[in-house]
Amino acid sequence: xxxxxxxxxxxxxxxxxxxxxxxxxxxxxxxxxxxxxxxxxxxxxxxxxxxxxxxxxxxxxxxxxxxxxxxxxxxxxxxxxxxxxxxxxxxxxxxxxxxxxxxxxxxxxxxxxxxxxxxxxxxxxxxxxxxxxxxxxxxxxxxxxxxxxxxxxxxxxxxxxxxxxxxxxxxxxxxxxxxxxxxxxxxxxxxxxxxxxxxxxxxxxxxxxxxxxxxxxxxxxxxxxxxxxxxxxxxxxxxxxxxxxxxxxxxxxxxxxxxxxxxxxxxxxxxxxxxxxxxxxxxxxxxxxxxxxxxxxxxxxxxxxxxxxxxxxxxxxxxxxxxxxxxxxxxxxxxxxxxxxxxxxxxxxxxxxxxxxxxxxxxxxxxxxxxxxxxxxxxxxxxxxxxxxxxxxxxxxxxxxxxxxxxxxxxxxxxxxxxxxxxxxxxxxxxxxxxxxxxxxxxxxxxxxxxxxxxxxx
Numbered sequence: 001x002x003x004x005x006x007x008x009x010x011x012x013x014x015x016x017x018x019x020x021x022x023x024x025x026x027x028x029x030x031x032x033x034x035x036x037x038x039x040x041x042x043x044x045x046x047x048x049x050x051x052x053x054x055x056x057x058x059x060x061x062x063x064x065x066x067x068x069x070x071x072x073x074x075x076x077x078x079x080x081x082x083x084x085x086x087x088x089x090x091x092x093x094x095x096x097x098x099x100x101x102x103x104x105x106x107x108x109x110x111x112x113x114x115x116x117x118x119x120x121x122x123x124x125x126x127x128x129x130x131x132x133x134x135x136x137x138x139x140x141x142x143x144x145x146x147x148x149x150x151x152x153x154x155x156x157x158x159x160x161x162x163x164x165x166x167x168x169x170x171x172x173x174x175x176x177x178x179x180x181x182x183x184x185x186x187x188x189x190x191x192x193x194x195x196x197x198x199x200x201x202x203x204x205x206x207x208x209x210x211x212x213x214x215x216x217x218x219x220x221x222x223x224x225x226x227x228x229x230x231x232x233x234x235x236x237x238x239x240x241x242x243x244x245x246x247x248x249x250x251x252x253x254x255x256x257x258x259x260x261x262x263x264x265x266x267x268x269x270x271x272x273x274x275x276x277x278x279x280x281x282x283x284x285x286x287x288x289x290x291x292x293x294x295x296x297x298x299x300x301x302x303x304x305x306x307x308x309x310x311x312x313x314x315x316x317x318x319x320x321x322x323x324x325x326x327x328x329x330x331x332x333x334x335x336x337x338x339x340x341x342x343x344x345x346x347x348x349x350x351x352x353x354x355x356x357x358x359x360x361x362x363x364x365x366x367x368x369x370x371x372x373x374x375x376x377x378x379x380x381x382x383x384x385x386x387x388x389x390x391x392x393x394x395x396x397x398x399x400x401x402x403x404x405x406x407x408x409x410x411x412x413x414x415x416x417x418x419x420x421x422x423x424x425x426x427x428x429x430x431x432x433x434x435x436x437x438x439x440x441x442x443x444x445x446x447x448x449x450x451x452x453x454x455x456x457x458x
């Protein structure tokens with residue numbers, strides 16, 4: 001509970017810095033708040049609390065996923081110091097909105113009631129509609145904000161319709177009571193099936209699972225790159241963690257109904273994500289499409305619903321978040337230096353004058369591909385293991401093919417960095433930026449070598 005209070009309070013404190021014009025304090029205050037929240041979050045380990053009349057559940061599952069998200073937030077905040085250096089207005093508001101959105105993300109890992117799930121989704125999403133359009137004089141940013149708001153509103157309406165149908169059948173918003181009702185029912189009613197379908201579809205939108213991914217490429221491309229990084233990591237991890245908690249904690253008795261939905265999500269995410277990424281010339285759009293493919297890998301862990309699901313999903317979320325943050329960080333620097341949309345050609349010869357940045361990007365691309373000794377290798381391995389043990393070998397074969405297709409666009413960047421010539425010069429980066437890159441890369445390699453520190457936590 002103190003974790004949520006700290007995150008929300010930090011957002012409010014940052015707002016007040018506007019009155020004192022203390023711009024230099026923004027990042028230190030934000031990082032201090034995030035670190036304090038992380039400490040409170042870790043202190044909740046093994047406590048298993050039920051709060052607000054059983055509407056929230058603080059357990060090791062929520063603590064573990066919150067830790068991954070807070071780590072991602074800290075790395076993004078470190079990147080923000082240089083990213084907002086040339087921005088004069090509304091910077092404190094941007095930081096505040098990030099923290100308010102993050103409050104909702106934390107709720108998504110610890111809800112125990114459909115009401116709290118709805119509050120979490122909206123608290124996370126509404127600030128993002130504003131953040132996506134925070135570049136007020138950019139047509140692309142305004143378009144991204146408008147698209148995200150419209151699509152998000154439809155997803156919310158679908159979610160509420162699904163919850164209404166489930167409530168109409170069971171008479172309760174409490175997850176435990178809904179689960180008990182389903183277990184005691186010999187035949188699941190059509191209204192319940194429809195309610196589950198609508199709820200899963202709406203969360204599928206939030207995590208950019210195909211075929212409800214259509215907003216992601218345009219919104220990711222049009223939003224400020226730092227906001228895109230937040231969307232691709234924290235928002236996706238929060239949504240995927242919420243989906244696993246919902247399906248295993250509430251709809252486990254109706255697994256036969258929602259597993260078929262997830263099968264379609266997984267296959268379509270692999271196909272659309274990979275082949276969409278191959279066709280892109282913009283690295284930012286490529287990363288947007290590849291995130292759709294990664295959603296498919298994460299859903300593999302959920303569809304397995306066995307003792308390996310939670311731990312393999314946690315490991316994948318950590319490895320994916322670190323690699324994504326590192327990749328977007330290098331993209332930010334290259335994009336600003338080249339003053340372009342950061343096509344593949346922008347990375348030509350990066351290793352010659354910027355070997356550190358090239359190594360960070362190399363590690364990120366190898367991890368996303370699933371190459372040893374990076375975290376991405378064991379992330380895919382444990383997800384595959386969980387799926388095979390539940391009889392989804394055919395989906396694992398599809399996933400392996402998808403991973404092989406991913407080599408085409410990930411290695412394209414590597415080839416451009418190390419084997420193409422360019423007139424690029426050394427790119428300037430501040431200490432905050434370097435610290436973020438070092439942490440992301442070091443953990444990616446450390447967890448790739450010693451996966452046992454993460455696997456088995458939950």
